[in-house]
Amino acid sequence: MKITIIGTGYVGLVTGACLAELGNDVFCLDLDQAKIAMLNGGGIPIHEPGLAEIVSRNRAAGRLHFSTDIAASVAHGQVQFIAVGTPPDEDGSADLQYVLAAARNIGKYMTGFKVIVDKSTVPVGTADRVSTAIREELDARKPAGAAIQFSVVSNPEFLKEGAAVDDFMRPDRIVIGCDESASGQQAQALMKQLYLPFNRNHERTFWMDVRSAEFTKYAANAMLATRISFMNELANLADKVGADIEAVRHGIGSDPRIGYSFLYAGCGYGGSCFPKDVQALERTARAYGQELHILRAVEQVNNNQKHVLGQKISERFGADLSGKHFALWGLAFKPNTDDMREASSRVLLDELIGRGATVAVHDPVAMTEAKRVLALDLAATPGAFERIRFCDNQTDALNNADALLIVTEWKTFRSPDFEQVKTLLKAPIVFDGRNLYEPEVMGELGFEYHGIGRSALVRK
Numbered sequence: 121m122k123i124t125i126i127g128t129g130y131v132g133l134v135t136g137a138c139l140a141e142l143g144n145d146v147f148c149l150d151l152d153q154a155k156i157a158m159l160n161g162g163g164i165p166i167h168e169p170g171l172a173e174i175v176s177r178n179r180a181a182g183r184l185h186f187s188t189d190i191a192a193s194v195a196h197g198q199v200q201f202i203a204v205g206t207p208p209d210e211d212g213s214a215d216l217q218y219v220l221a222a223a224r225n226i227g228k229y230m231t232g233f234k235v236i237v238d239k240s241t242v243p244v245g246t247a248d249r250v251s252t253a254i255r256e257e258l259d260a261r262k263p264a265g266a267a268i269q270f271s272v273v274s275n276p277e278f279l280k281e282g283a284a285v286d287d288f289m290r291p292d293r294i295v296i297g298c299d300e301s302a303s304g305q306q307a308q309a310l311m312k313q314l315y316l317p318f319n320r321n322h323e324r325t326f327w328m329d330v331r332s333a334e335f336t337k338y339a340a341n342a343m344l345a346t347r348i349s350f351m352n353e354l355a356n357l358a359d360k361v362g363a364d365i366e367a368v369r370h371g372i373g374s375d376p377r378i379g380y381s382f383l384y385a386g387c388g389y390g391g392s393c394f395p396k397d398v399q400a401l402e403r404t405a406r407a408y409g410q411e412l413h414i415l416r417a418v419e420q421v422n423n424n425q426k427h428v429l430g431q432k433i434s435e436r437f438g439a440d441l442s443g444k445h446f447a448l449w450g451l452a453f454k455p456n457t458d459d460m461r462e463a464s465s466r467v468l469l470d471e472l473i474g475r476g477a478t479v480a481v482h483d484p485v486a487m488t489e490a491k492r493v494l495a496l497d498l499a500a501t502p503g504a505f506e507r508i509r510f511c512d513n514q515t516d517a518l519n520n521a522d523a524l525l526i527v528t529e530w531k532t533f534r535s536p537d538f539e540q541v542k543t544l545l546k547a548p549i550v551f552d553g554r555n556l557y558e559p560e561v562m563g564e565l566g567f568e569y570h571g572i573g574r575s576a577l578v579r580k
């Protein structure tokens with residue numbers, strides 16, 4: 121099938137490459153000339169396991185094209201995916217200017233029936249606005265344009281960064297919202313054909329109306345964020361009452377109604393989805409005169425949780441950290457990505473440096489991105505950025521540090537040579553923001569260990 125993907129950001133690039141891998145002829149459009157030049161030169165703008173291989177294989181096979189040519193992109197695809205960014209507005213609602221501009225371009229150039237798929241995470245009601253934008257452009261091309269039919273479909277993505285290719289190729293579910301009109305039914309038939317490879321052995325598609333599909337994406341992310349904030353708040357209480365949050369997690373997760381996943385306490389969630397989507401859903405509710413009290417709390421708890429390591433460090437070393445030096449492992453908001461958006465490491469570094477400390481940091485892949493982002497974060501305070509030393513490997517970062525801090529749960533941090541860690545640190549103290557280690561084992565190894573919600577197991 122001929123497919124166009126508008127926007128070669130994270131979602132667009134993964135969707136385009138994976139649909140090409142299934143044998144479709146995919147045209148990816150982006151207005152960023154540098155990005156398109158990079159992709160056409162064999163480069164990949166993001167770090168995502170498996171993506172580079174798929175892009176290169178399908179480009180070589182002639183099934184995956186990158187271009188800045190809007191007219192050609194509209195002409196190419198029977199199905200047009202809108203996968204452009206929806207950055208938060210100043211008030212936290214999703215900014216739809218890029219989505220609507222993409223819709224207008226489709227309306228300007230289309231000459232026959234098209235299915236337009238909203239792939240970007242967009243507020244409930246966006247498909248209607250996309251329809252209106254396209255219809256206005258078609259009507260402006262009277263009489264020929266007015267006769268052209270189209271259908272706007274909602275097909276939210278549920279990709280996790282670091283596992284996006286796998287999530288796309290082996291989806292738990294595919295959510296598609298179509299309307300009941302004749303065009304809607306035509307769109308449904310095309311979407312069925314497009315996703316057939318995933319549904320052969322087992323039907324994974326949930327068909328619903330457009331607004332429910334749009335809502336499902338927000339509901340899923342809000343639910344997951346809620347589980348995390350719930351556990352983080354309980355972990356802080358567990359520290360006070362002397363309970364172990366990991367034991368509690370096992371105890372409740374074994375109930376199939378609760379389940380184990382997304383119940384890990386830590387130093388807060390980050391990334392491009394949870395913070396943005398929780399806020400956007402709150403904004404949507406407010407626009408309809410309703411307050412989402414639970415989500416407001418979820419957001420507040422998460423903002424506080426990003427300070428939890430800073431607080432534990434204060435309790436141990438005092439508020440003034442001048443003269444103190446820390447080793448920090450993990451900068452990305454989660455493992456297997458170089459994404460620094462809303463990463464907890466940024467809040468912690470800002471706090472430590474603001475309080476006078478120096479920090480040696482290492483992340484297996486996010487170093488370049490971290491340098492860029494942290495330079496901006498700390499730009500207002502002269503000399504602040506220079507207080508961070510970027511180390512090529514995790515061992516180098518340990519040298520002479522007053523404590524080791526862990527912020528991202530990368531696999532390579534799970535089983536370090538603890539004897540070496542102890543020798544290199546000035547004092548064997550670990551603040552583990554992702555509960556990677558067992559407090560009792562750390563105690564036996566001679567470490568002073570601070571986890572999240574695990575103080576019950578620390579030998580006094």
Ligand code: UDX
Pocket residue numbers: 277278279280281282341344348381382383384385386387388389390391392393394453454
């Ligand atoms: C998320 C959703 O999982 C995905 O379905 C959606 O399409 C986009 O948003 P992503 O942002 O890539 O994906 O990351 P995810 O793996 O969900 O982790 C988000 C954050 O939550 C990370 O900072 C992670 O460290 C944190 N987290 C996750 C916890 O603190 N505890 C947990 O139990 C799980």
